[in-house]
Amino acid sequence: MTIEKIIFLVIAAISLGAALMVVTSRKLIHSALWLILTLFGVAVVYGILDAGFLAVAQVVIYIGAIAILFIFAVMLTRRANQDTGSQNNQYWWVAAPLSALLFGGLVWMMGSWQGYSTELPKLALEAKSGMLKQLGQLLVSPDGYVLPFELASVLLVAALIGAIWVAWDRK
């Protein structure tokens, strides 16, 4: 039981528990707060996998911007403080076996995959800062990802325009 394994188990338990609370909380705003804990757990998992940049980017974007946007959106409705009624709907006796079947199928499928290993894959890079440099070069090299990079900026612009169109109160 190395310290890495212990940390991973604890973080995985926290993330899964928080994810469960997201869907079963009675108040909407509590769901948003549990979601923040789940996202933080994912960031820690990225850190364990030595992807420091992704861990920090996850906290910056998801917790720093998206979670705040969620909380604002939840507060826009008047129902953030109210209970959302009964937690079970009336067709649970259909949904429960179906989801159990789906879960079993997924477990069987992933269990029969041969590609698991406990070693991190060996990357063709030496130093930890070499990874970020490589990523940066790949992002803008013509035989790399430059086209998705530029399209990402167009996508961001489209998202901004779309959201402003929906949310803005034109006079």
Added chain:
Amino acid sequence: MSSDWLYIGLFLLIVAIFPGAPILIAGWLAPRKPNPLKSQTYECGIETVGDSWVQFKAQYYIFALTFLIFDVEIVFLFPWAIAFNQLTLFGVLSGVLFIFVLFAELLAAWRKGVLEWI
């Protein structure tokens, strides 16, 4: 897992407990005399009126959204900035194009009057 991140994790643990301890200690030290008048929420000295809910303007949401877009853009730009010394001119210019598209969009939103607080 490198030792740098281990330090950050330990720091996180300590920092989560560190402010909590004085708060608990002060909870024991301080008097505890609740009465209904003291526990009322503050409303400039008068009795509280209406429920504690405010309909807030959509402008808050617009600003948070604009922040999100620029935040994602900046996170994309960090690897580009780190690899800067090894990039060709093409690489630098594609990064500049990325920034320029969002710069133009900011100016367009400004023209449309989206960024007014009123």
Added chain:
Amino acid sequence: MSWNGFLAFVKDPLTEFAKGITYRLDVWGLSPELVNVIVKLLGAFVACMLSFALVILTIWVERKLYARVQDRLGPNRVGPWGIFQTVPDMIKIFTKEYITPDGADKVTYNLAPILAVSAVMLIWAVVPFAPTFFGSDINVGALYIVAVGAIGTLGIILAGWSSNNKYALLGAFRAVAQMVSYEVPMVLALLVPVLLSGTMGINSLVKAQSVWFILLAPLAAFIFFISSQAEVGRAPFDLLEAESEIVTGFQVEYSGLKFGMFFVGEFLHAFTISALFSALFLGGWRGPWAEQVPILGLAYFVIKTSIVYFFVILLRIAAPRMRIDQMLNFNWKFLVPLGLLLVMVTAVVEKLVIHYYTLWGLEFGSTNYLILRAVTHLVVNGLICVGALWLSQSFGKREPPRFDASRAVAVPPQSSESTATD
């Protein structure tokens, strides 16, 4: 203890201390991994205690300076020159009652001050005090600072929402809108040193500053300074907690030490921002003989941070408070376009500098190259500054909308209709 050992201890006390503890724990027979964890835990604990102790000093400095500028004496009773004034204040805050408002959500109500303070203390994990004296030099230090700032923002919105108070909620929304808006130019200004040095780790940024970045990118330093003041919520951007306007905003329902935590968090944040500014733009621990004698590096760092903190306090004393719409306009219509433009221009200029100056025979990294590069960037920054000022002046000279003359509000009655008033 030998003379060499003593010298090594004086030059670099922290490393020697850590080595001593490691040796002692090894001798006691613990596994090296556990020893590593314990030493790091101890280091983190010392850093936290130090930052809290620092707040006591900084609060005193601020109050004294504030008072002297306002032609009064400031605290001068408790201790020489009133140095220990903060101690009785802390005792008072410790013994105040916690008044939890009706209907407050207990868990988030108590979590919010802890989050607000944690977010600030986490920054101290990456600040480099000296060449060998820093928490951890993670390779994503600059983005890590932004990430923990985001956690602080979360603490504020939790505080405002969980107080079950309209004014706290409104204050929290405005505070979050302000902090979140000013994060954009702050990160853009952070991008410029990263661009110029090719690394994100804060200690590596300090090491790359053979020419201080404030000379290479003064506009970026200016943008970072201003937006970090707004991030912290200090004047002139302190609408979030103005006592006369919004009754301390999101903190209105907090009393006792929970309020004290917000207060301490804000002062610590201001000092942390000064430390970051000096690390990123003023060369951190760099100075003559800093690499050989790390304790000198610590001294340089403390001096630079204190000078920056002095200016932060002066800015608070001298500038009046801005309204929220003025603040947001200033951010989205001046700072963000300026920041974006700065990053674009710096990138292009740096590329041209690397290309042409090496072409003209200057060796990459030699002193002449560095000086010429600094001068080029300085000139370009000056041009952008002049252009931005000229543009904003021409915007300001535009005619404000005037009332239409025919839109009369009250018309006096005509004298020929005086019979109607009988």
